[in-house]
Amino acid sequence: MINNISDQLDYFRRESGISVEIKKQLEIPMSNLDKRVSVVYRASILSREINLVDYQARNVKRAVSIIQRIRENNEFDSVIMVTQLGKDDRKFLIEKGIPFITLEGEIFLPFLGTKLFPNKIKMFNDNKTLSPVGQRLYMFILMMMLMAEKNRAVFVEIGAKNILVNDLGQLVIKGGQEFYSRVGKNIGIKNRISFSRATNDLISHGLLKASGETVDRIYTYPLESRAYFEAGLEYLVSPVHEKELKFDSAVNRGIVETLDYSKLLKSGFTGLSQVTMISDNQRKTFVTDKNMFNTLSNTVIREASESMGEPFNTDLKFLIQVQKYDLNFFNVLYRQTDKEYPGDVVDPLDLYLMMSKENYDERVDSELEDMLDNIWRDN
8 A cells, every 4th residue: 555645646657647735734624534534735737736635534425515515615627636446436426527546557638638548448348246256265365465474383284385476576376186175165266177267266256367388377466465355345245145034032032032142243233333333223134155044034934924913123133144155264264463452353354344334423434434434553
């Protein structure tokens, strides 16, 4: 990550050949959350004086209100500066006519009639989300990157000869039976075919590079976990299915009292309340595997038919979600990088994917961003 504004602009100059000169930082009245995700400077680009907004939020839609707030305070054109843009975010900014530059060298300055999109940038590519097996491998690679950065001893132990860091600062992955039997089985990659599907999916999305012949092929990506997360975020989906099970503590008292919580992970607001300042709501939310979900579902249906007419207790509701992949395994991996993280809560990366896809208020969005920042705070 490039944090210093001077370093960012120097990187942008090398990528685009265009210089941006900072004159001073501006104080613009805006909400506390907007202040946390953006810093506004008076600057100049291509001999034009502008407001340069160093924008750090992942959701570019917030930029609309920030631009409007700046417009109320001065007449200069405002330009959003971000590290990189996904296809949907790029399309959104262009359709809204919001000027932007990226550290990859993209330039969209409609007030100057200037557009520059390097060949490596696909304007509106058709890449969809990662396949299920692709996302599982991606999340595993991301966890291994975090581990390599924070707990090298465990990284070496888990990676053995199949996952390592080379002299170029790249994470290196090799296939083979040892990989499938040691870790692949935990992410549903048990043979060469599923491994090939997963790696090809990541390669097609620019999230992995391959080199060498088939038998000796290796896969690499620069060892920078946060940059890897940012690069893959637009292709990721929630790790839980849409199908949910809801039941009530009054009608289903027997289930609540005998529920095996060791097979559940706290998710939703129940999980978020354990790792942020957000308060839990009245509905207790957990995630489990398909087998336990089906067992609970059958029991709830049976008890509901036997208890028709009983009042619904609004004080304590339960929501059970079913996971798309083994979230317990990823919780174990993440806790190798953060020993203080609860063992009964979905790991913060998957928890973010669950909740960032929903439309919550600014307070929730802020806590989700803080949760992510805490992952890399000591890096």
